[in-house]
Amino acid sequence: KQEVTQIPAALSVPEGENLVLNCSFTDSAIYNLQWFRQDPGKGLTSLLLIQSSQREQTSGRLNASLDKSSGRSTLYIAASQPGDSATYLCAVSNFGNEKLTFGTGTRLTIIP
Amino acid sequence: DTGVSQDPRHKITKRGQNVTFRCDPISEHNRLYWYRQTLGQGPEFLTYFQNEAQLEKSRLLSDRFSAERPKGSFSTLEIQRTEQGDSAMYLCASLLGAGGYTEAFFGQGTRLTVV
Numbered sequence: 186k187q188e189v190t191q192i193p194a195a196l197s198v199p200e201g202e203n204l205v206l207n208c209s210f211t212d213s214a215i216y217n218l219q220w221f222r223q224d225p226g227k228g229l230t231s232l233l234l235i236q237s238s239q240r241e242q243t244s245g246r247l248n249a250s251l252d253k254s255s256g257r258s259t260l261y262i263a264a265s266q267p268g269d270s271a272t273y274l275c276a277v278s279n280f281g282n283e284k285l286t287f288g289t290g291t292r293l294t295i296i297p
Numbered sequence: 298d299t300g301v302s303q304d305p306r307h308k309i310t311k312r313g314q315n316v317t318f319r320c321d322p323i324s325e326h327n328r329l330y331w332y333r334q335t336l337g338q339g340p341e342f343l344t345y346f347q348n349e350a351q352l353e354k355s356r357l358l359s360d361r362f363s364a365e366r367p368k369g370s371f372s373t374l375e376i377q378r379t380e381q382g383d384s385a386m387y388l389c390a391s392l393l394g395a396g397g398y399t400e401a402f403f404g405q406g407t408r409l410t411v412v
Binding site for chain 1: 301303328330332337338339340341342345353388390392396398399400401402403404405406408
């Protein structure tokens with residue numbers, strides 16, 4: 186059974202700093218990994234999708250990496266802004282099955 | 298807005314009442330998923346449809362829950378005889394692509410509170 190872990194559960198950093206969020210998963214037979222953002226009381230916004238054959242994806246100030254063999258992904262946020270404050274969730278879909286298994290998220294607070 | 302739409306956004310109901318939620322997926326997406334998210338947790342899979350066919354149901358989906366997707370368009374999720382443990386955010390996602398190229402797009406969710 187796939188299990189996804191996100192560490193830390195919460196993170197506070199001053200505005201302008203670069204930061205890294207971590208995600209690990211137990212079964213490396215995945216289709217892909219997605220990073221999502223969730224604002225309080227809201228739905229999920231897809232940030233980046235990394236296919237199992239890819240090593241990284243970039244979108245603006247966000248860069249996500251994937252090391253499938255070790256079961257790890259990182260989300261790098263450059264030059265953080267107060268608007269980046271949210272919960273960040275990673276999710277994997279296992280090979281042959283599109284349903285997502287989620288971590289419990291990292292609650293990020295950017296301090297102005 | 299051409300994203301995934303869910304209605305209502307919030308629902309407060311008394312224990313024992315029935316509730317129904319609606320999800321309108323992105324029009325060209327043929328796969329639709331329902332997830333449930335409790336406070337401080339990640340979403341958990343409930344069920345999914347390919348077109349109008351319900352292909353998988355989680356063990357989380359007790360017999361008080363039923364989902365439909367008539368004509369492969371919008372979907373409804375009904376909870377009968379609600380219990381306080383049903384309080385959660387119910388999220389709908391529609392999927393684009395196939396295999397490793399599959400990307401999930403989520404709606405804003407329906408927050409259910411059972412009092």
